[in-house]
Each structure stands twice: as structure tokens, then as C-alpha cells.
Amino acid sequence: GYFERMLRKYRFKNFFSFLEETEVSLTVSSHVPDAYSIAKDDRGQRVSKVLAVLGANASGKTNVLKPVVFVHWFVSHSFQLQPDAPIPLQPHAEAMDQPSEFETEFCLDDEVWRYRVVLTTKRVLEESLHRKTSSQFSYVFVRKWSQASKGYEFKQKKDFGLKAAEVIDARQNASVLSIAAQYGVDIATKLGHFEIASNIDFAGRMVNDSNYIGRLGAYYHKNPDHRKHMEALLRRWDLGFHGVEFEEVIPNPEKPEEKAIMMYGVHKGRTGPFRLGFRQESSGTVALFSLLAKLLPVLRKGGMAIIDELESDLHPLMLEPVLDLFFNERTNPHNAQLLFTCHAAEVLKHLHKCQVLLVEKNAHCESEAWRLDSVKGVRVDDNLYAKYLAGAYSAVPEFH
Structure with a gap:
């Protein structure tokens, strides 16, 4: 088998509380034992079906998930913006005049893709899509803003086939992919169908109204x-x-x-x-009821659920059966993924250290994130739960 659609990794810079470049990876090395929570294809690629984000309040846990939601919206729906509307982007407070950068690497229908975009609230500065062929990535399209000509340099491979390439100059606040989907370009339509269900948008957690x-x-x-x-x-x-x-x-x-x-x-x-x-x-x-309305469509079709505060209003013992929906081949036949923030440290009892991302904010109000398996001295047989609560890995609240 192969991966129908799975996120492998993403990088971002200058977005909300994250100033420096941050990478979040769901790829799993060969040292990690096989488990139901890790998907494996015929070529030996291994990608985690889950990633838990832990950290103190206001550390930036929700912000570390927002890049995926933002890029998904930008790729699929930015064409719906009015041509002169600002891009709804929130750079770090100390770099408001600097561009933000995003890169995602993902599998879709047995191919590995890499999408990159650099932008300000005003316009896209750089955008590219690459497809992996044999051992390296080759471009599908590349777009670069030229300050001199006040327009874009744009090149595309034949199989992308955007015949109305001149519209790109007029839509500086929209992604090439969302433009191309309006013109029936197959690759753009296919990539726009990567299913994501979330209880956050790129402003934050959605508030449930009276309806x-x-x-x-x-x-x-x-x-x-x-x-x-x-x-x-x-x-x-x-x-x-x-x-x-x-x-x-x-x-x-x-x-x-x-x-x-x-x-x-x-x-x-x-x-x-x-x-x-x-x-x-x-x-x-x-x-x-609310959580399952987000999870069930993704479990049925494949894709990704991005949930802020997964355990909100749930008993801590409910975490395991919810995670099991993603770990079980019967309930998750298409390797759907779950990315979530969580305050309940009990979740560490059910995950491998490569499936935990820790987030902390430094003294300069900049968030930092690192995977638990990158912390030196964390052993496979460690009681992650006890050690996390004891402060061994940082990213826990401190009360003075």
C-alpha cells in the first residue's frame, strides 16, 4: 500500500508567537518500533498518525497548529478574497514589517509534494510547488515577485498547464493553486481536496455560537x-x-x-x-458530539483533524478511546492524522516520544517547539508522564 494523503512535515517562520523558523515533523525513523499509531508504506516510509502538542498556557501551542490551517485555506480558498484585500496573516509582533514563510511536505496519491510560500499581508513574494521524482524534488511551478517590473516571474511545467497565467499578476493576494483550480487545472483541484477538519481557524479557536x-x-x-x-x-x-x-x-x-x-x-x-x-x-x-462531527468525516475519507484542546470537557479516560479511533485500521482505513493540543499529561501514556511536540515561550515572547525524541537522554522505556510532570522536559507551567 501507499499513503493516500498524509502530512509529513511543515516549517514556518514569523507567524503569531513564532519568530524563528520552526519545523514540525511527523516522519518516524527506523529506530522507532512498529505500532498501530504509525503508518508505513511499501517503500518503508513511516509517518505518525498523531501528534500531541503540550506546553504551559500561552506558550504557543495553538499557534504551532495554525500554519497547517492557514496554508490549507490559502491553497484552497484565497481566490475568494477581493483582489485588493489584505491577506489575513499575523506576523510576530516584533517583525510586522517582515514576510512570513511556510513550507509543507505531504503525500497525496502515492506522490510526495512540497509547497512553499513567502508572503506579507499585501502580496505573495515567492510561491512554488515541487513534486518528488526518484530521489529529488523538481518544480511544478515557481512564482517570484519582481520589484523592478512590479509583476511576477512565473514558470510552470507542461503538466500543470495553467493557460491563463496572466491572471497571476492581478491576484497578488491569492495562491497560484487556488487561481489554477478556478481554471480547471487538475493538479490544483487535486491538492485542494486534501481534507482538513479543525476547531481553529488562523485567528484562533472557533467559538460556538447559540446556533x-x-x-x-x-x-x-x-x-x-x-x-x-x-x-x-x-x-x-x-x-x-x-x-x-x-x-x-x-x-x-x-x-x-x-x-x-x-x-x-x-x-x-x-x-x-x-x-x-x-x-x-x-x-x-x-x-x-462536537468532536466526533469533526473526526468521523476525516476517519472515513482520509485527511487530517486539527483539534485545539482535545480533552476540553472530556474525562481524561476518554483520551485513549478517541486516540484509538486513529490507531485502529478498522476505524481509520485511510491513515487519517490527528494533530492536537492538550493539557492532560495522561496522553503521554499512550504515545511514543516521537509523537509529542513540546512548546515553550522564552523571555522575549518568542515561542519555540521541539519534538520530545530530540531531547537528549529520553529513553524509550522512560515513564514520559511522570518525567514530564516532574519538569524533566521543560514546557510545564511554573508556579512561584
Whole structure:
């Protein structure tokens, strides 16, 4: 087999609290023993299905995930910006006048790709896509801003085939890939379909508004397969939970054509089943419903879930069954990946040291990140949980 779609690594510089170049890698060396949480293809490439990000409050944990969300948006949707709109980019506070840089390396349909972009809020300065052929990368397209001509130098390989290349000068705030997808370029369309589900955007964690439960209900109502999977998991995880029922209602009698879906949790009582409106359910049950609405589509099709505060409103013992959804071939047939931040150090009991990224902010308000297996003296048989809590790896809150 091969990797249908997996993120291998990414680098970024001058973005939110990260000033210096930072690399986050999900590739796994041959020294790490085989495990269900590590995907392996026929060529011996090994990529982790999970990466946990740990660190103190305000260390930059969420910011280390934002580059993936930003690049995915930029590649897929930046064409939707008005041509003169600023690019929604947040450089580090001390380098606001400097460009930000991003590079991602990923597998898609048995090929390895590398995408790079350097930009300011005003325009793209450099952008390129490379494809790995044999042992090296060769360009698919390269775009560079020329200050002298106030336009782009652009070269592309034949198989990219963007016939309307002149539109690139007019769209300085959009990626070549999002432009090319509008013109039916196959490679651009294919790369735009790399599935990412997240509870953050590049501004931060999304806040659930008052219509959130209604949207959840509509999602499960429209996706009966996901609903069945969700119900089976919650029956296994949640004592007394029996299933979900839906009811179509008309909130405003003056507009009978506008219908809404009401969702009820069905529970087993002493005298038989009873229903609870979803706003009456526990925060833990609602958190699981919400989380599964993000995870199940990615598990079914492949791609990536990026979740800030995975354990939010969940019992610490729920972390293991949620991770198991990604570790199990039956529930994760396409090697979907999970990147998440977490405060619950218990997660270290379920992961190899190569699957943990530690984040810390220095005295100059600059975040730094490093993989736990890069820390000298961390042994495979170490109790990572106990040592992390004891402060052996840094990245824990200090109380004075």
C-alpha cells in the first residue's frame, strides 16, 4: 500500500508567537518500533498518525497548529478574497514589517509534494510547488515577485498547464493553486481536496455560537452513516446513552418554509427510554458530539483533524478511546492524522516520544517547539508522564 494523503512535515517562520523558523515533523525513523499509531508504506516510509502538542498556557501551542490551517485555506480558498484585500496573516509582533514563510511536505496519491510560500499581508513574494521524482524534488511551478517590473516571474511545467497565467499578476493576494483550480487545472483541484477538519481557524479557536447545537443536529441528520457510528461510540462510552432522535420543527410560524432540526438524546431510565433536549445534555456529551462531527468525516475519507484542546470537557479516560479511533485500521482505513493540543499529561501514556511536540515561550515572547525524541537522554522505556510532570522536559507551567 501507499499513503493516500498524509502530512509529513511543515516549517514556518514569523507567524503569531513564532519568530524563528520552526519545523514540525511527523516522519518516524527506523529506530522507532512498529505500532498501530504509525503508518508505513511499501517503500518503508513511516509517518505518525498523531501528534500531541503540550506546553504551559500561552506558550504557543495553538499557534504551532495554525500554519497547517492557514496554508490549507490559502491553497484552497484565497481566490475568494477581493483582489485588493489584505491577506489575513499575523506576523510576530516584533517583525510586522517582515514576510512570513511556510513550507509543507505531504503525500497525496502515492506522490510526495512540497509547497512553499513567502508572503506579507499585501502580496505573495515567492510561491512554488515541487513534486518528488526518484530521489529529488523538481518544480511544478515557481512564482517570484519582481520589484523592478512590479509583476511576477512565473514558470510552470507542461503538466500543470495553467493557460491563463496572466491572471497571476492581478491576484497578488491569492495562491497560484487556488487561481489554477478556478481554471480547471487538475493538479490544483487535486491538492485542494486534501481534507482538513479543525476547531481553529488562523485567528484562533472557533467559538460556538447559540446556533451551534442546531448545526450539529443538521449535520448528523444529513449524514446517517456518521450518526450510526457516533451513536455506537457513545453507547460504548457513555453510561445510559441509547441513541439520538430528530424532530423537524418550524421555529417561526410566519415562515413555515424555514424548518429546523431538533436533536434529542435518548437515555434508558428505570421505566423505559426518555428524551433530553440537547441543551440539557451534559457538557461532556455535547463535547463528544462536537468532536466526533469533526473526526468521523476525516476517519472515513482520509485527511487530517486539527483539534485545539482535545480533552476540553472530556474525562481524561476518554483520551485513549478517541486516540484509538486513529490507531485502529478498522476505524481509520485511510491513515487519517490527528494533530492536537492538550493539557492532560495522561496522553503521554499512550504515545511514543516521537509523537509529542513540546512548546515553550522564552523571555522575549518568542515561542519555540521541539519534538520530545530530540531531547537528549529520553529513553524509550522512560515513564514520559511522570518525567514530564516532574519538569524533566521543560514546557510545564511554573508556579512561584
